[in-house]
Amino acid sequence: MRSIWKGSLGFGLVSIPVKLYSAVQTSSLDLDMLDSRDHSRIRYQRVNEHTHKEVPYDKIVKGYKINDDYVIVEDQDFEDAAPEKSKVIEIESFVDIDDVTPMFYETSYYAEPETKNNKAYALLIQALKKSKKAGLARFVLRSTESLCIVHPVDNVLVVTRIRFGQQIRSTEDLKVADDVTVSKKELDMGLALINQYAEKFDVSKFKDEYTDELLKIIHAKAKGKRATVKKLTPKKTTGDDLYDQLMQSLSSKKGA
CATH class of the missing domain: 2.40.290.10 (Ku70; Chain: A; Domain 2)
Structure with a gap:
């Protein structure tokens, strides 16, 4: 390193x-920007807005605008x-x-x-x-x-x-109620569900699956094939009652 x-x-x-x-x-894929007509790479240039010519990297400086002029800020200024x-x-x-x-x-x-x-x-x-x-x-x-x-x-x-x-925005503008009543029975059931799913944190169990799946699709397309796409299966509940949904969640976890 x-x-x-x-x-x-x-x-x-x-x-x-x-x-x-x-x-x-x-862990994301390094994708290039291409022209859709001939798949040529699109390259970004540092261009002088007046001459419209590319500026060499060693000629680029940083400046802070005051009124209509710029004050050039050098490396030593940052350190000072x-x-x-x-x-x-x-x-x-x-x-x-x-x-x-x-x-x-x-x-x-x-x-x-x-x-x-x-x-x-x-x-x-x-x-x-x-x-x-x-x-x-x-x-x-x-x-x-x-x-x-x-x-x-x-x-x-x-x-x-x-x-x-x-840098952290205020929550004042969010439409979140602070007076929603939750019954003790519902809260106890929520705590039971949390305890049932609780485990020691082990980040190694989690992988960037999206990037892996995207890479499979890319390799399949390179061979002129279409990769098998997983179908999204929506989870069903039998009603809108919060307590019933919590009960079903506990039961499904036990079944698993």
Whole structure:
């Protein structure tokens, strides 16, 4: 793997030199955009809006528009805006990881220590596991400030970028009632259904089946055939009564 960031991870007066590596990879198919008339690839060009000529990549700069003119922003400007955050993931506090709502999560990176047998790195992992806490920090990656949580996965520290609070939209405009009455009998049945389906989280049981099926269709078309398509079988209920539907769900799970 190739590192995408190099700096240090700090908590208190302890500093751990680390490298970050992407912990995720895409499983979707790499599809090219084609001209339907001759199947030639469509390529996107960086074109000057005045000369209509392609601009070499090394001639492209970033600019911020003020009034009718642009101020060019250079790499050094990004670093000067927050020099410590460009080189350091500084843990500002420790929080219960369960308090971080999943809708805040973005993407994760493995943090590798510069030296294999780093005692401070091992200490932080063990302390986080023991306390069941995660570090909350900020750092700059690719010219953008990111909020993140630092948490252990097995014997590795993981830096997971999370969204800032202002990036989460309010629920005010959603038409969701807050005064719907649910009877105790219905609630008990719902809890029973949840308990019946409860199991230890094991992500290895789940695969990207859609991409696999799409790939089968593509390979079949390449051979001039049509792949067998699964038919959608709608689930049937015998009525609109919520309690009855819950009862049927429990029974069908037992039967399975």
